[in-house]
Amino acid sequence: MADLKDELDTSPEVGELDDLPAPLPGEPSEPVTGPAEDSEAGLLDRAHALLDAHPVADGYSGLPWALRQRPSFDLELGEGTVDTDVPRMREGHVGALFWALHLPEEPTGEQAVGATLDQLDLVKTVVRAHPEGLRLACAAGPITDVRHFGRIAVLPGPASAAALGDSLGVLRSLRELGLxxxxxxxxxxxxEAGLTRFGEEVLREMNRVGVLADLSGASAETVRHACAVSKAPVLCARSAAHALRAHPANLPDDLLAALGAAKGLCMVPLTAEQTGPSVRDVADHLDHVREVAGPECVGLSGAYDAGTAHPRGLTDASGYPRLVAELLRRGWPETDIALLTWENVQRVLREADFTAREAQRRREPSTVKITELDG
Incomplete structure (x- = not known):
């Protein structure tokens, strides 16, 4: 695995798109000069301009746990011991990102609640310590405001469902704290059997308070069940196309179609294990998810600082312009790229908040326990 990571972490020179196709027989060995906007440099210029207007809303960062292992750090000046810091996020045009509260070995019971609260407290502490670069924001409007002030919005989550135990009061408390x-x-x-009756009640309460359901790593039956039950959009924070790479967290086409029909969001991770070792491999997954689920149901998930190897050219948070340049080369309309990078996440957040406001008018907070429904 170490050898694979070393191979994958070898980045091309700045401005170079990886794995350019070899010339066909009879074609010149040097690229034919075309319009400026279609050249390699022109594509990167277009990518930067597009990301200036529609930055990346990144669906998953493992930074909280990575920082917990370090005695000191400075994300605003630059932190070479992690994949994500403010300078590289600015270079990559990251405007918002979800900071995962997951732990390498997820605890259970009361330990899970305490560990999640510790992670949430760390997120807030780190954001407060970097006021020139980061701001906590949990809704579409505030996230846009943070971007306009030149900061990067941090959204706490996803957290592990184990943190709830059997208490929906814990869910509400975590939401009040920003989850x-x-x-x-x-x-x-x-x-594997899907949601139980208590699971359906948890999902309804999540809808009521505006907590998004992340289905990455969930069973196929849970994904189908959640898509059918949830009144708010669901998301898969780290899932690519199973048809292209048979990773257990990747979604087969029938689940991608169900996610698209439910107006959910599949956030394709930039990890070699799930999407492949090159920028083009990641773009292949984005093409596939866009085709099956629709352009309004595909997003990006860097999955940086989560202990995984990344494709060449996407080894840290600065690499997003290279990926967008590849999508432009493939003919993606700028409107679809804007959906991919920023607008789809904004839509999901707005719809979840609208659903929560409507549900709170009709439904009181649930106090049901797991034993009352599942026996």
């Missing part, structure tokens, strides 16, 4: 997404896996009420 924005919860991963529905690793618990008895969201299993």
């Amino acid at each position: 924005r997404a919860l991963t529905l896996s690793g618990v008895s009420w969201a299993s």
Whole structure:
């Protein structure tokens, strides 16, 4: 694995698109000069301009846990010991990102609640310590405001469903503290068989308070069940196309279609394990998800600082312009790229908040316990 990571972390020179196709027989060995905007440099210039207007809303960062292992750090000046810092996020045009509260070995019971609160406290501490670069924001409007002030918006989550135990009061408390997404896996009420009756109640309460359901790593039945039950859009924070790479967290076409029909969001991770070792491999997954689920249902998830190897040219948060340049080369309309990078996440957040306001008018906070529904 170390050899693979070393190979994948070898970045091309700045401005070079990876894996350019070899010339066909009879074609000149040097690229034919075309319009400036179609050249390699022209594509990168267009990518930067487009990302200036529509920055990346990154669906998953493992930075909180990575920082917990370090005695000191400075994300605003630059932090070479991690994949993500403010200078590289600015270079990559990252405007917002979800900071995961997951732990390498997820605890259970009361330990899970305490560990999640510790992670949430760390997120807030780190954001407060970097006021020139970061701001906490949990809704579409404030995220846009943060961007206009030249800062990067941080959204806490996803957290592990184990943090709830069997208490929906814990869910509401975590939401009050800023939690924005919860991963529905690793618990008895969201299993291979799908959601239990208590699982459905958890999802309804998540809708009521505006916590997004993250289905990455959930069973196929849980994904189908959640798409059918949830009144708010669901998301898969780290899922690519299973048809292109048979990773257990990647989604087969029938689930991608169900996610698209539910107006959910599949956030394709920039990891070699799930998408492949090159920028073009990642673009292949984005093409596939866009075709099957629709352009309004595809997003990006860097998955940086989560302990995984990344494709060449995408080894840290500065690499997004290279990926967008590849999509432009493939003929993606700028409107679809704007959806991919920024607008789809904004839509999901707005719809989740609208659903929560409507649900709170009709439904009181649930106090149901797992034993009352699942026995």
